[in-house]
Amino acid sequence: MIPAGVTPLDRPQMAARLARDIPEGWFVNLGVGVPTQVADHIPADREVIIHSENGILGMGPAPAPDAVDPWLVNAGKKAVTLLKGAALFHHADSFAMIRGGHIDLCVLGAFEVAANGDLANWTTSSNDKTPAVGGAMDLAVGAKRIWILMEHVTRDGKPRLVEHCSYPLTAPGAVTRVYTNLAVLDVTPSGFAVVEMVPGLTLDALQALTAAPLVMASS
Amino acid sequence: MIPAGVTPLDRPQMAARLARDIPEGWFVNLGVGVPTQVADHIPADREVIIHSENGILGMGPAPAPDAVDPWLVNAGKKAVTLLKGAALFHHADSFAMIRGGHIDLCVLGAFEVAANGDLANWTTSSNDKTPAVGGAMDLAVGAKRIWILMEHVTRDGKPRLVEHCSYPLTAPGAVTRVYTNLAVLDVTPSGFAVVEMVPGLTLDALQALTAAPLVMASS
Amino acid sequence: MIDKRFTLAEALRDIADGATVMIGGFGAVGQPDFLVNALADQGATDLTVIANNAGWNRETGIPKLLDLGRVRKIVCSFPKNSPAFDDLFRVGKIELEIVPQGTLAERIRAAGAGVPGFYTATGVGTQMAEGKETRMFGGKEYLLEEALHADVALIEAWRGDRWGNLSYRGSGRNFNPVMAMAATCTIAQVHEIVELGEIAPDAVVTPGIFVNRIVAIPAEAKA
């Protein structure tokens, strides 16, 4: 339970918090869902180049409803625009960028992240009726950094930060940083290190919502 | 020795003889040297698309001296032109065409061709001082057909069609057909089969210039 | 004269029962639905379909083939959100081979480039690695993945000429250029057929060497 008096970040705030840490010049892939919102929070004067695995570098904001180009969608199948300087290419070239280690950062959602950086974000059952992996495994092993953007606990209050993932892995040891609605945590050799918490939250209270030991990051 | 009264083909005639057998619509790669001349003998009303391994499909004839584009050369580093319908691409894509089996025909020169189709055309010594293979091995294994265009014997009168290659191989079992200045021969499971000889030449006389058994092709 | 322009019926006529068919597209962009719908009419069955997903709208494209019972197996990365697929899969009436999206693109490209197998880090330490050969390079583990060929590729491009040269629009390249390389017979639907040379040599994305037949989408089918 989130302690009384502590206000978790809402999704736009979570996206904005993560966006703050992306430096100018990075090539960034944003997963479907909340991670996509990160693009809306990058300061207008900071050039960050957004990659979409279906063959786009340099995506701009969503188009006005009357200016939609039906020939241009992102990985979430939503209409997008191109910035000046954008480039278009095919799927093998796009995943060469991902798998060849050229993407500086990929922001993904997750079901679970383990203290050793293991990521589970593609299926919640090893007997999934229709398993669907998409590009998650490629991104998880290929990008230079994987930052996870997710709620700290599930809707039922179950921790998503765990000692060992119970769901099938997307990739072992992939995650370097986690942004939740309560905290920012680094994955370190000694486990999750808390970089930042929302106002009013204590380490003990955060630990109670986390199924792996927390340490404070040395700053 | 070539028998008296028999006139071997000269190089333009050899190139023209081979060119006659290329059907419309084939994608053809022509090796450096005499094979390159094949392009000049394809009838003007027959569309054959010439590939160059440095990234060109649809090469046209050599440019007039005052119309040379210094930015456009073929695999032999000579200035070329582009036909309408030409395409430009990079080396990995170009060799994907070759190695992926998309080139209908590659015409190469050779030092030796063996009765089983083994090809030796890249070095005449296993201790070559500066061995240089270029794209020969890729073409020899990748093209759908390898036709060899060469003189029937060396300058010293040594046969180039042999039982077993004495020089280092470019590729085993690669050659399907040989065009020489004396004959056209198919590589068959029963060895070299003579398809055609220059006027006045007998099978016995050709056999005397060939270091592997010849049979007549059943037509 | 080389002329790869075909009528719709002629283009698809020899696709046989049991064929492996690649189908391009990502999201609604670059999907060759004009060809896929005609394949449904043509009647070939027992197909193996290779595509990034299993479609969604039941009225058109891959779901139409699925609902007609023409597909024995589908190879894809993301079969979610396809009611037609779900209905078959739930009752065991279709085989599924899940392939990570990048591995799918690379396996297809490998088939086109003459590479029978390659190693990748994608899937190591996950259930995708089950039954797969592994090998170490530089102290790190990789999976062996094999080339993925097809008998037929159905793709969509924007413009095409009679040699089969193609250009694309927007995010419409996606899987189309690599699938064109990987099939014995590649058939492209195009929005416009242009004269030879109108697609400039450095604007050709798929050279005609990878394309066997092109079919113009008639105006009435573009609604």
Added chain:
Amino acid sequence: MIDKRFTLAEALRDIADGATVMIGGFGAVGQPDFLVNALADQGATDLTVIANNAGWNRETGIPKLLDLGRVRKIVCSFPKNSPAFDDLFRVGKIELEIVPQGTLAERIRAAGAGVPGFYTATGVGTQMAEGKETRMFGGKEYLLEEALHADVALIEAWRGDRWGNLSYRGSGRNFNPVMAMAATCTIAQVHEIVELGEIAPDAVVTPGIFVNRIVAIPAEAKA
């Protein structure tokens, strides 16, 4: 503001002794001689050079590096017709790794695409296969070839923008786009620097993600 435009000296300053350097070009087209000559001036030595050939004209480019004794090893497909290379090789003063041209292009692309190794039919049954691992696919033998990385790629393009997007001219692509993918630091000489957006999104051949620095060739160096 992202700005990958560098002065010549700044672009090359951190190339270290012992570096592995890819150098693009095929024939006289697409050779980054403006950069290579500046690397000769910069002084880095004990280099491993990866290039399709070893040059020919001793006044410029790779032969200049060779004559200065800066190259420990060269990896290429066709070192013939280079007197500078011959002189060193004859007396055992340079190492040579011969790689078939297509294998060279594919090994470089593999490095850029995260593929540590792949199989190829090229070289099977020849002396290129000596010491190489082989594997059967579909009853046919293939060689294992490994990815070829570099610390630095020196390439030439026609136009470039401040994000590092590049377009090429004529047969000038050749090895340049794949080398751009395979190096830790890719430096491109370009004939013209243009405003962002002047290279249309579907005309970009090498996206800026593969390019770290671009240098404009001054008019006087184009003589």
